[in-house]
Amino acid sequence: MRQDLLEQLEKVRSLVRTHGNPLREVYLDLENSGLVFEEALAALHEAYRIHGNPSITHRPGWRALEVMLEAELGLMDLIGAGGGEVVFTHSGTEANNLAIMGLAKASRGRRKIIVSQIEHLSVKFPAERLQEHGFKLVEIPVDEEGFIDLDHLADQVDDNTLMVSIAAVNHEIGVVQDLRAIAEVVKDKSPEAIIHTDACDALGRIPLDLEHAGIDMASFSGHKIFAPKGVGALYVREDVKLEPILHGQLSSQRLWPGAENIPAIAGFTRALEIFGKNFDEYRSRMRRLRDMLIDGIFERVDDVVLNGPRGDRRAPDNVNMSFLYCEGEALTVELSLRGVYVSSGSACTSRTLEPSHVLLAIRRPYEVAHGSILMKVSPMHDEKDIEYVLEQMPEAVKRLRAISPKVVM
Amino acid sequence: MSSRIPLPYSPKVLELFRNPKNLGRMDDANAVATAGSLACGDMITIYLKIDDRAERIIDASFESYGCAANIATASLLTEIIKGKSLREAWNISWKQLSDELGGLPPIKYHCGVLAVGALRRAIRAYYRGRAKPDWLPDELTPDEKHALEEEELMKILAKRIGEDGRNSH
Numbered sequence: 001m002r003q004d005l006l007e008q009l010e011k012v013r014s015l016v017r018t019h020g021n022p023l024r025e026v027y028l029d030l031e032n033s034g035l036v037f038e039e040a041l042a043a044l045h046e047a048y049r050i051h052g053n054p055s056i057t058h059r060p061g062w063r064a065l066e067v068m069l070e071a072e073l074g075l076m077d078l079i080g081a082g083g084g085e086v087v088f089t090h091s092g093t094e095a096n097n098l099a100i101m102g103l104a105k106a107s108r109g110r111r112k113i114i115v116s117q118i119e120h121l122s123v124k125f126p127a128e129r130l131q132e133h134g135f136k137l138v139e140i141p142v143d144e145e146g147f148i149d150l151d152h153l154a155d156q157v158d159d160n161t162l163m164v165s166i167a168a169v170n171h172e173i174g175v176v177q178d179l180r181a182i183a184e185v186v187k188d189k190s191p192e193a194i195i196h197t198d199a200c201d202a203l204g205r206i207p208l209d210l211e212h213a214g215i216d217m218a219s220f221s222g223h224k225i226f227a228p229k230g231v232g233a234l235y236v237r238e239d240v241k242l243e244p245i246l247h248g249q250l251s252s253q254r255l256w257p258g259a260e261n262i263p264a265i266a267g268f269t270r271a272l273e274i275f276g277k278n279f280d281e282y283r284s285r286m287r288r289l290r291d292m293l294i295d296g297i298f299e300r301v302d303d304v305v306l307n308g309p310r311g312d313r314r315a316p317d318n319v320n321m322s323f324l325y326c327e328g329e330a331l332t333v334e335l336s337l338r339g340v341y342v343s344s345g346s347a348c349t350s351r352t353l354e355p356s357h358v359l360l361a362i363r364r365p366y367e368v369a370h371g372s373i374l375m376k377v378s379p380m381h382d383e384k385d386i387e388y389v390l391e392q393m394p395e396a397v398k399r400l401r402a403i404s405p406k407v408v409m
Numbered sequence: 410m411s412s413r414i415p416l417p418y419s420p421k422v423l424e425l426f427r428n429p430k431n432l433g434r435m436d437d438a439n440a441v442a443t444a445g446s447l448a449c450g451d452m453i454t455i456y457l458k459i460d461d462r463a464e465r466i467i468d469a470s471f472e473s474y475g476c477a478a479n480i481a482t483a484s485l486l487t488e489i490i491k492g493k494s495l496r497e498a499w500n501i502s503w504k505q506l507s508d509e510l511g512g513l514p515p516i517k518y519h520c521g522v523l524a525v526g527a528l529r530r531a532i533r534a535y536y537r538g539r540a541k542p543d544w545l546p547d548e549l550t551p552d553e554k555h556a557l558e559e560e561e562l563m564k565i566l567a568k569r570i571g572e573d574g575r576n577s578h
Contacts, residue, residue, distance in 0.1 A: 008413075008416065012416055014420040015419065018420040019423060325474065327475050327476055327479075329477065330426070330476050330477050330479075330480065333418075333426060333476075333477045334426075346450055347450045366448040366449075366450065367446075367447035367448050367450075403432060404452075405452055405472040406472070
């Protein structure tokens with residue numbers, strides 16, 4: 001066992017050496033791991049000196065509790081929350097699992113769970129698992145841009161509906177759903193049904209006014225707003241009953257046991273402040289870089305398809321394009337050798353040999369899904385970064401297309 | 410067993426992806442075959458130049474649509490078979506390719522299977538219309554069947570997506 005581990009370690013070290021250090025690097029794989037604001041990192045460092053656990057009755061404990069309450073307040077303000085609480089987890093995945101499994105555990109009667117066909121796997125998988133416990137799962141289809149079918153949703157909501165979970169902004173194709181319209185449809189059919197939204201990709205990208213939109217629960221992820229990694233959050237409106245899904249020593253939170261990541265939570269608060277203060281400027285900056293990237297690729301590369309909508313109906317940071325006759329995973333490696341870091345919805349990257357369920361749901365053929373590349377821009381990128389990507393992308397695509405057998409699709 | 414998902418690439422795969430050998434179409438090939446499809450996300454075409462008298466491979470090249478492991482596997486295979494008799498080339502297994510690449514993880518086995526599938530298809534193509542040697546089995550080998558199954562499966566799935574699309578309008 002130890003020998004295997006050592007071999008694996010040597011292999012990955014050698015892989016990094018073989019790859020070498022590109023002279024210039026542009027990191028656009030913000031879907032899988034975010035950048036971090038320097039100020040948020042500084043806040044994390046500072047909070048590491050507090051030491052305390054927020055549930056213990058001494059000064060360091062109260063200082064830690066202060067950090068948590070500041071974060072809760074900061075988040076509630078930025079998302080337009082009404083009455084309720086914020087549960088801090090260690091990732092967006094954990095927040096989504098708590099929302100779905102926790103609500104199901106607390107449910108006395110209602111047995112139907114409704115999600116869209118394009119939800120993040122941390123929503124899709126727990127919802128699927130609940131079928132083994134007597135719950136019925138309904139997946140609402142989307143159109144070719146990714147917008148959910150509201151009529152279909154209205155048909156499905158009934159007095160057996162426990163929850164509806166639809167992401168405000170899709171993580172892969174950036175489609176911005178009309179949360180308010182969704183909530184109206186749901187509450188009109190069944191006022192008791194709980195509405196959850198995975199808002200990990202919405203925070204800082206679109207204005208959120210959850211109370212006004214009629215949302216009961218929302219999940220957030222620290223790294224997606226460039227806070228330190230290791231913090232997620234679930235907003236739970238008052239009167240929504242959840243059961244914990246992990247068990248252990250309760251610290252300051254009834255719904256999530258274990259030691260809270262106080263330093264990362266302090267960094268999260270700082271990142272929230274930065275996004276809050278610069279909201280409009282960041283949005284227009286990201287939108288400018290996004291469109292520069294999309295338009296630039298269309299100008300320089302043939303046989304390319306944009307996945308998801310354009311303009312204001314698309315998240316300001318999201319670029320997802322399919323390069324036909326080019327396999328996505330190979331393209332991520334080719335771009336990596338050129339210092340451009342992106343991810344793909346190709347089957348090869350999925351570990352299951354199935355391409356992205358999101359791209360299949362918007363009815364992209366397999367060969368288009370296999371050639372998809374996901375990139376996200378941030379306020380920390382500039383025009384020069386995008387220019388570099390626009391220099392490298394056509395070369396990378398050209399090389400792979402030259403290798404590919406010549407067939408007409 | 411560790412629950413960690415194995416690293417999909419070895420340094421050798423990355424090296425061969427960066428500098429593949431025997432890349433490109435061969436105009437004077439006397440046997441050509443493709444396995445996989447764009448829909449599978451993996452496709453390899455193998456070109457062979459064969460000395461008819463000796464039944465020996467003089468030259469081999471490939472084209473590939475697929476991940477870096479796919480490209481590396483095809484590069485390695487074409488390198489190995491050069492100079493080999495068709496019979497020797499027929500007996501190369503995907504496991505052998507995987508071992509030489511530093512051990513492909515299970516998720517990448519099909520890259521080796523596909524490369525071997527394309528090679529065997531090319532060898533069969535060569536003997537079409539010629540006297541079939543004793544060592545060439547009539548029945549498809551498991552690797553050939555596997556490549557075929559992957560192609561068939563994708564045809565069915567791709568058709569289903571098309572139908573879903575039509576239903577929604």
